[in-house]
Amino acid sequence: MEVLAKLNLSQLENFVESLGEKKFRAKQLFSWIYSKSVCDFDLMSDIKKDFREKLKENAVILDTKIKKKQVSADGTIKYLIEYSDGNCAETVLMRFDNRSNLSACVSSQVGCYMGCDFCATAKRGFIRNLEPYEIISQILTIQQDTGLKVTNVVFMGQGEPLNNFDNVFSAIEAINTNLNIGIRRITISTCGIADKIKKMCESDFVPTLAISLHCADSDVRKQIMPVENKYSLDELKKSLIYYTDKTGKRVTLEYILIGGLTDTKQMAQKLCDYIKDLKCNINLIPYNPIGVDKYKKPNKKDTMIFKYLLESQGKKVTVRLERGADIDAACGQLAGKS
Numbered sequence: 057m058e059v060l061a062k063l064n065l066s067q068l069e070n071f072v073e074s075l076g077e078k079k080f081r082a083k084q085l086f087s088w089i090y091s092k093s094v095c096d097f098d099l100m101s102d103i104k105k106d107f108r109e110k111l112k113e114n115a116v117i118l119d120t121k122i123k124k125k126q127v128s129a130d131g132t133i134k135y136l137i138e139y140s141d142g143n144c145a146e147t148v149l150m151r152f153d154n155r156s157n158l159s160a161c162v163s164s165q166v167g168c169y170m171g172c173d174f175c176a177t178a179k180r181g182f183i184r185n186l187e188p189y190e191i192i193s194q195i196l197t198i199q200q201d202t203g204l205k206v207t208n209v210v211f212m213g214q215g216e217p218l219n220n221f222d223n224v225f226s227a228i229e230a231i232n233t234n235l236n237i238g239i240r241r242i243t244i245s246t247c248g249i250a251d252k253i254k255k256m257c258e259s260d261f262v263p264t265l266a267i268s269l270h271c272a273d274s275d276v277r278k279q280i281m282p283v284e285n286k287y288s289l290d291e292l293k294k295s296l297i298y299y300t301d302k303t304g305k306r307v308t309l310e311y312i313l314i315g316g317l318t319d320t321k322q323m324a325q326k327l328c329d330y331i332k333d334l335k336c337n338i339n340l341i342p343y344n345p346i347g348v349d350k351y352k353k354p355n356k357k358d359t360m361i362f363k364y365l366l367e368s369q370g371k372k373v374t375v376r377l378e379r380g381a382d383i384d385a386a387c388g389q390l391a392g393k394s
């Protein structure tokens with residue numbers, strides 16, 4: 057059985073011809089799969105019946121299945137998607153009441169080896185990289201299940217996307233060209249692999265960049281994010297300046313507020329110093345506890361003081377709305393549990 061989501065347009069044309077059909081049928085199929093998100097050959101009304109029968113005998117569109125689906129009270133939907141080898145990854149659809157955007161938060165790996173101490177995925181260790189079509193399958197699954205068109209994609213699910221560089225950038229190209237999602241609406245979130253940030257600037261499809269910074273003090277950052285041992289805050293900053301100079305875009309700094317650890321006034325001052333000459337926005341994320349936990353949620357007052365101190369430096373600061381916390385779909389809570 058051929059899995060059609062694995063094929064680009066010219067490979068699909070070859071496949072269609074191998075079934076004795078004309079090349080243009082591939083474009084029709086492509087449009088059903090990517091523009092109309094239809095996965096049932098019988099619903100492809102402009103494709104003649106005998107070709108639809110051949111397709112049913114020889115192909116499937118996706119070889120994934122939804123193993124579990126959870127809907128949060130705020131409308132966030134979390135899917136556990138099972139791949140053909142039995143491995144699972146999570147993907148989340150986030151809706152915001154006051155906006156028409158539908159953001160898919162996709163996974164790039166099964167598990168992760170970066171070992172961030174606050175992260176549920178890290179607790180599983182690393183299993184494998186996801187192939188480009190396995191990343192795209194997550195978006196197609198959401199679109200087919202909901203009948204809605206995803207407008208934004210963020211690589212913020214399981215895995216460190218820059219550790220799966222080639223597959224992630226092939227997926228980004230396909231998301232942009234096949235699913236017609238603008239490159240500014242595609243965001244990579246990385247824990248700070250500085251050399252790969254520079255490498256991505258050479259790509260034909262440079263996405264928006266978000267950095268999981270989480271602390272601007274090197275010693276504390278080492279405690280919670282082992283990546284700091286390899287790529288220091290200084291080296292990371294050089295790569296961020298390289299990105300902003302090269303692309304003209306701002307970076308978003310994601311910062312987890314952990315009660316009593318990263319949410320203090322001293323930590324706010326360190327962050328102010330770090331970002332002084334950086335084109336950036338800051339997204340503060342109140343920590344979500346993941347079960348038995350040595351870290352604490354920040355209190356609201358400390359969060360507001362932290363935000364105020366950053367804003368007084370003239371930076372745009374948002375406090376992330378907690379989406380899907382009741383179904384473990386909030387930041388740092390994806391673990392691919394089945």
Ligand code: SF4
Pocket residue numbers: 168169170171172175176177178213214215216247268
């Ligand atoms: S926060 Fe991201 S990079 Fe760190 S362990 Fe979790 S998935 Fe990996």
